[in-house]
Amino acid sequence: MFDVFSRWYKDRFSDPHAVTLGILLLFGFGIIYFFGSLLAPLLAAIVIAYLLDWPVNSLQKYGINRTGAVIFVMLGFVGVAVLAVLGLLPTVFKQGANFVRELPYMLNQAQGYLLTLPEQYPEMIDAEMVSTLMDNVRNKLISSGEAIVSFSLGSLINIAALLIYCILVPLLVFFMLKDKVVLMQSVTRFLPENRQLAGQVWTEMNSQIINYIRGKVVEILIVGIVSYVVFAVLDLRYSALLAVLVGLSVLIPFIGAAAVTVPVALVGMFQWGFTSDFWYLMIAYGVIQALDGNVLVPVLFSEAVNLHPVSIIVAVLVFGGIWGFWGIFFAIPLATLVKAVVNAWPSDKATQQAA
The missing domain is CATH 1.20.1440 (de novo design (two linked rop proteins))
Structure with a gap:
């Protein structure tokens, strides 16, 4: 058994470049696994920076320096995001609250239809099974809906954290786009040679x-x-x-x-x-x-x-x-x-x- 493992190890890890790749992968996965919740704003900023890097590069092709292009793109992105939030979120939240309130009536109507199925297919569907299933679904959905529409102290804390993220994430995106080359060089300095x-x-x-x-x-x-x-x-x-x-x-x-x-x-x-x-x-x-x-x-x-x-x-x-x-x-x-x-x-x- 040891010989098999030894041959496998020599076969796969004889190249120092492969060892470096394995170490970097383990380190990256470990950081995200153990500190993923803390790094959520950073991950969001990286995603947005990837999204906005293309328009920044496009503006640079027209002779605009990178800082000016980044400022222009960021102003446009923040403006569109604010308009979308102010125009869409209130409507979605209102409809979501109404949907949760009417959800029991929808489930009752669905249950009424499902209860007609045992009469049509008595050998395949049992009425008691349908009732039990619908009761479980109703309890789960109603409890989830109440959790969504109810505001607690924890919800207020989450809202406060969200407001902080709304400031931190755009700042991170701005500096990631503006100093992209410098940041990449800084990260590269700490990587192994192989x-x-x-x-x-x-x-x-x-x-x-x-x-x-x-x-x-x-x-x-x-x-x-x-x-x-x-x-x-x-x-x-x-x-x-x-x-x-x-x-x-x-x-x-x-x-x-x-x-x-x-x-x-x-x-x-x-x-x-x-x-x-x-x-x-x-x-x-x-x-x-x-x-x-x-x-x-x-x-x-x-x-x-x-x-x-x-x-x-x-x-x-x-x-x-x-x-x-x-x-x-x-x-x-x-x-x-x-x-x-x-x-x-x-x-x-x-x-x-x-x-």
Whole structure:
């Protein structure tokens, strides 16, 4: 057993560049795992800086110095963010509160329909099972809704922290964009000399992360706006709230779309019953999801490494379980990182062939 482990170790860690890459990966994952909650503003700032670096570089091509370009882009970003928050959040919050209040009535209506199923299919569905299921769902949703709409001292503390982050994050983004070269050089000074393999993986991943963040933000905006227009045309209640949920659902591949289908269908059934309007809503929602998965995603992420759906779902479950929201957001880039490291990691056989 020891000989097998020894041969494996020599085969995989004979290259000092590979050892450096392994140490850097363990250090990075360890920092995020143990201090991820403390570094949340920094992670948010890095994501926004990746997003805004492209317009800054574009302005520099027109002869504007980097500081001026950064100031111009930051003013535009902050202005758009403030308008979006002031225009969208109050409506979404109001609709969310109304949705929570009417949720028990929606569940009662859904239960009434489900209780008719045992009469139609007595051999397959049991009435007691349906009642128990609906009671459990009702209790879970109502308790979650009450937690959302109720304000406690802890909520006020979270709001205060959020206000602080609203100041810290833009400052971090400004200096990350303005002093990008200086910060990168400062970080490079502390890295080991044998970092050729790490540099190769970072070059590939840097391009992947840039494309992923930009594409994901554009996808959220397009899916959210299109969903709102469709819901508003159909005169669906809670259209803004549901559109925001549908837009954010693209953060979780496959699982997000399936999860958001439940509130969309529940609101439509509560508002119209099983009429033609309800089926129009579900068909339109299905078309949006189909266009997103088969047209929008291939266009936006055409340069992304092809990953199997099983790999994506496993990445969402693993990294989401470890790092929460940020793990879900970066699940695909992290899965791509794992794939890039596995492909780039040298073996003793590869070294011998190269020699």
